[in-house]
Amino acid sequence: MSTSKDRPWLVRTYSGHSSARTSNELYRSNLAKGQTGLSVAFDLPTQTGYDPDHPLARGEVGKVGVPISHLDDMDVLFDQLPLDQMNTSMTINAVAPWMLALYIALAERRGIDPATLQGTTQNDIVKEYLSRGTHIFPPGPSLRLIVDTITYSVPNVPKWNPTNICSYHLQEAGATPVQELAYALSTAIMVLDAVRDSGQIPEADFPKVVSRLSFFVNAGIRFIEECCKMRAFTQMWDEITLERYGVKDAKQRRFRYGVQVNSLGLTESQPENNVQRIVLEMLAVVLSKDARARAVQLPAWNEALGLPRPWDQQWSLRIQQVMAFETDLLEYGDILTGSPVIEAKVQELMEGANAEIQRVAEQGGVLAGIESGYMKQVLVKSHAERLRAIETGELTIVGVNKFKETAESPLTQSGDGGIMKVDPAVEQQHIKAIQAHRANRDQDKVAIALNTLRDVAKSNDNIMPASIACAHAGVTTGEWAQTLRDVFGEYRAPTGIDISSSIGGDPERVAALRERVTATGSSLGRPIKLLVAKPGLDGHSNGAEQIAVKARELGMEVVYEGIRLTPQQIVAAAQEEGVHLVGLSVLSGSHTAMAEMVIDGLRAIDLGALPVTMGGIIPDDEHVALKQRGIAAIYTPKDSDLNIIMAEMIDLARVANQLDALGPL
Amino acid sequence: MQTAVSDLQALAAKLRLADRQAVAEALNLIDDQRPAARAKALELLAALEAERLANDGHLIGITGPPGAGKSSLLSTLIDYWCAKGLKVAVLAVDPSSPKTGGALLGDRLRMTGAGQHKNLFIRSLASRQQLGGLAAEVWPMSRILLAGYDIVLIETVGVGQSEVDVASMVDTTAYVVQPASGDSIQFIKSGIMEVPDIMVVNKADLGAPAIKAANDLHQVMRRSTQGSDWKIPVCTLSARDRQGIDALVNALEAHRAHLVSMQLLTAGRTAQQGAWAIRQLQEEFGNSGVARLGGAAAIARELDNQHDLGELLASYNARAEHLRASTKAWPT
Incomplete structure (x- = not known):
């Protein structure tokens, strides 16, 4: 069988910490090592729309990602990086329109046509309510912001993926493969329906919208089933886009997805075992050509211990490169086609997922399922079931509930404890910097830009142009988000730990x-x-x-x-x-x-x-x-x-x- | 926590000022089931300012089926009152698991003002009752709070016995339903018309279904309150959009004014005390014990004349002592 060799996926590492400058240096060194795309991790204040000097930001600045407060920060983050040649993924949700606005404004500042920008804003609020918790606004306004980002991007930044529907965090919250399929696809349907109903896109252009929707998926250690899950996703998406949205061009119906493999299953004890877990999990999403990931980022072996160091991230990068360039994986067509075992498993997953999609629809759709707490309850239950199985030993986790004896690990014996730590002084530096930034800008311009943003938020107009104007005026992340908080209000999602949840365990x-x-x-x-x-x-x-x-x-x-x-x-x-x-x-x-x-x-x-x-x-x-x-x-x-x-x-x-x-x- | 008896007067004085530490300590004491603590709790209650407990403040019950949006309504009301400078206390009751006795108390989560207003105090409680009724501690706790707060809210899920229980502990009961859920139909069918003083249709943002639910309830309420002095209002509002809150606040105030004008506020609170005393006797000595004292109805008639909480507790103690002495031969 001789097919031309498949192109490798985009090789990324989810990274960023401390400051825009430090993160920029990290990105440039990662690219020098053969990484082909960037994946920006933002710190929690940025993700939840606070500037570093907000009381809620205390202790969080620069910890799990990079703080980006305004256009100058964005400029430093991408210093010496050619925006028109990069492929940049941003894990940003509630403030996704703002980060995209900063990225577009940066392109404009550098004289680059925004139409050349390539990349992804995660921009999926559903899994924030269900699992990840960086939401700000109530469901209705949140969905409107997603729709605005999409309807702005498709004509103006056509190579951008404005939203990346995530099943990743659903699995982290305990979802089974069937639940992952069902909730991710239900979310995609909700988003596409909302774009269609917004009237912002001419009917003839709707297939383009469908083709820009991408997904972000998890892969766990049960790698055969995970591989089947990816095949099920691909087939179901093809059916949904054809039947529900009438997309005729098969290319526009392709299930395009990126992956970060499972963090839930990574263990703190005998952490070196995480390396083989990561390899096997990756195999699930690259093995079959028909359902191969477009972009892959791998966690580091020591993620359950703390923040990975550059060397730990390099190890994960090399895993991808060995898989792509040393093995013969990319030389073959789809190696699983025709396998009755695989076909049966895919069929089973699809049937289960279709039934759950139906259940969500009967309850009024995804947003109703969030507000009622239904979906969250289902996830909490699944997660509790997993813990129960680990506790009773039904589910084997090597080094955790079986084969626990271990020699001392030389990997964690180095002076730094095997992880990286963010300098606590970083927070104070950022507080001073943001205050200096606010003092040194044209206040009238800022006030006008924020007033316009407020008016637009209250109207039905698209939020993006006003946000881009805010970016150019020197508005900060906290100011942008607070303006929308004032208009939309804030939301606390149901916790799902209702009366029916139970863990059980050894009686x-x-x-x-x-x-x-x-x-x-x-x-x-x-x-x-x-x-x-x-x-x-x-x-x-x-x-x-x-x-x-x-x-x-x-x-x-x-x-x-x-x-x-x-x-x-x-x-x-x-x-x-x-x-x-x-x-x-x-x-x-x-x-x-x-x-x-x-x-x-x-x-x-x-x-x-x-x-x-x-x-x-x-x-x-x-x-x-x-x-x-x-x-x-x-x-x-x-x-x-x-x-x-x-x-x-x-x-x-x-x-x-x-x-x-x-x-x- | 060992509070000396002589300190109880001081504690009561601090409760009058809504001192947070004192309030927390007093609620812990009321909750404590150990005999020494129970005796002390009664003394503390007796030390509270009787005049205030009889006539001041507003005890409000908020109940209704799960999912009606009671907590978000409560947050909105809290913001409203706190903004006016009023002191607000909340007893949020969640059901206990009948199997394990454990409980998840999640109401603070849904009340966005929790821990943010300086004049707000929230205590979550487990119902601790098999049939969904309210724990006997709720009533004395509401007295502790009434001593220092302008408004005391008791929030319960309207299932089983709890909605009837809450109505017997407060001045005004608001019953909350959501549209398009069958809530209003269920309410009408259930025949618990004696529970609410005010009906609330939340989620008016849903539009037509809210109007329909309000109309349905309006008709039923008009019929059921024919001839009575208080016409139960139906307030349609949206806690989410903060619309219609004024009308509900006005209705709550109007109901309290109505009770005062009919001289029912103090009488109602006296009846609440009596009902609690009888319930305590029933819990400790069973129905047979209460029968030996002449039966619940006879006790209620006597207790109805005792407006003063101190006097009531004295007569309660006398009865309990009598029963304890007469049952000593049979260890329980």
């Missing part, structure tokens, strides 16, 4: 824990009351939600406050609710700042004796300092047994109330 241990909870409640005079809270801007709520569900299941009364809380709000809640215990969850690297603010706040109102635990991605070498600062216990991805965590938390509540500890289970 004997669960029963023993329940007894402890009941006995402790009698001794305390009332049931153990636990506050579960996520301080800061990090929206990854899965861990916090699982703790809340588990604690409730053991008989505790759990106050769950959801994401994006200030330390002051958490302290107030601890007092008002009269809790025995506070559990904080932080995955963004801002744990030290958050811990300090919560602990100090509690001490200031005489609640210093209240035990506070912390869960998240917290490097080992920081545990001692956090405990000295007053954190009672720390849980990381290594602590996969919720029962052990619960036994410890019960004892913390007991000891704080002068009761004897009951010890390990």
Whole structure:
């Protein structure tokens, strides 16, 4: 069989941290190593529309990505990078129109025709509500912003992918392949319907809109099934675009997707095993030519430990290059066509997904499914089922619940603990810089641009031209977002941890824990009351939600406050609710700042004796300092047994109330 | 937490000022089921300013089926009142799991003002009742809050017994439904017309279905309140768009004014105290214990004359003591 060799996918690395300058240097060095596309990671304040000097930004600036506050920052980020030759993917959602506006404005500043720009704004709000948590506005206005970005881009920036429908984060939140297929495709249908109904695109141009819609998919370790999932996506999208939208040209119906392989399955214990996981997961999305990814970015082996260093990212880059250039993968046509096993699996996934798409439609579509909490509940349930299976050993995770014996790893023995840390001084530098920026611009221009933006937001006009004008005027990310907050309001999505969620697990241990909870409640005079809270801007709520569900299941009364809380709000809640215990969850690297603010706040109102635990991605070498600062216990991805965590938390509540500890289970 | 008895007067004085630490401590005490704490809780209640509990503030119940948007309505109301400088306290009740006794208390999450207004205090509670009724602690907690706050809101999901329970604990009950959900039909069918003083149709932003739901309810309410002094209003509003809130606030104030003008506010609160005392007796000594005291109806008649909470608690204590003494031979 001799077909011409397939072109390799775009090779990317999701990266960015500290500052535009540092990130620019990182990008240029990555490109020099053979990376072919950029994938920009923004920090959480930028993603949620705050400038570095906003109170909610404290501890988060430059942590999980690069802070971009205005056009000059964007200029530095792409210094010496030719915009008309780059392919740039931006993981940006609630403020996607703004980041695209900055990118377009930068092209204009450099005299480059925006029509030559290539790349992607993620711009999918559904999975933010369901899993990732960087949403700002309510569903209606959020969808309008997505529609505006699309209807502006298709004629004006025709090679741009204005939205990247994500199933990635659904899998991270626990979705099964069927749920991933169903919710991603339902979201795509919602977006296309909304564009069609907006009347902003002439009917004849609608196939062009369809062809610009792209997807961002996850690939887990069950790589045969994942490969089938990709084939199912491809077939289902072909059917939907033909039947629902009447797209005649098969090229415009192609399922174009990028991939970041699974982070959920990466382990903190024996982290070197993550390398083979990453390789196998990648195989799923490049193996079959008919459903091959267009762009791939791989996590680093040490992602569950903290922020990867340049060398860790290089290792992942080299995995892609070995796959693309050393193996014979790209020399063949589709190697899975005709396999009855594969065909049957694809069929099964498609049937399941079609049924779930129907269920979502019957409930009034994706937005209704978000507002009612239905979709979130389904995901929380699936995730709880996964944890249960790990706990009982039905699901094997090497190095976690099986084959746990290990020699000491030389990889994590280096002085830096095997990860990179962002200099805490970065935040102060950015605060000074943003204040200087605001002081040194034409204030009249800014005021006019923001007034126009406000008027446009209130009208039905497209948000993009006014946003581009804001970019040129020197408006900041925080100002752009606040203007829209004032018009659209803010939204807190349902948490889905309703009465039906359950984790279960080993019945004997669960029963023993329940007894402890009941006995402790009698001794305390009332049931153990636990506050579960996520301080800061990090929206990854899965861990916090699982703790809340588990604690409730053991008989505790759990106050769950959801994401994006200030330390002051958490302290107030601890007092008002009269809790025995506070559990904080932080995955963004801002744990030290958050811990300090919560602990100090509690001490200031005489609640210093209240035990506070912390869960998240917290490097080992920081545990001692956090405990000295007053954190009672720390849980990381290594602590996969919720029962052990619960036994410890019960004892913390007991000891704080002068009761004897009951010890390990 | 060991509060000396002599400190209870000081604590009560702090509650009058809505001191956050004192309020939290007092609510913890009311919640504490240990015998020593229970005795102290009764003393604390007795130390509260009787005049205020009888005549001041506004106790409001907000109930209705799940998904009607009660929490977002509550946030909107909270913002409204806090902006006017009023002190607002909320008791948000969520159901306990009948199987495990555990509960997820998620209402703070949906109330955007939580932890942001300095005159706002929110305590979440588990219902702790098998049949969906309200925990007996809700009533004394509402007294603790009434001592210092202008408005005390009790939010419950209207399932099972809780909507009837809440109506028996507050001055004014608002029942919230959402359009196009069958809520209003269910409400009409369920025959719990005695529960609401005000009907609220939320999500007016849905348009026509909201108007239809309001019309349906209006007709039923007109019929069911024929001849009574209070005509139950139907407020159509959108908590999301913050539309129609003024009308609801006016209706709430009008209902309170109506109670005052009919001399029903104080009488109602006295009846709430009596109902709580009887319920406490029932929970501790069972229906047979209450029967030995002459039955619930007879106790209620006597307690109805005791406006003062201190006096009521004294007569409650006397009865409880009597029953404890007479049942000592049979350990429970």
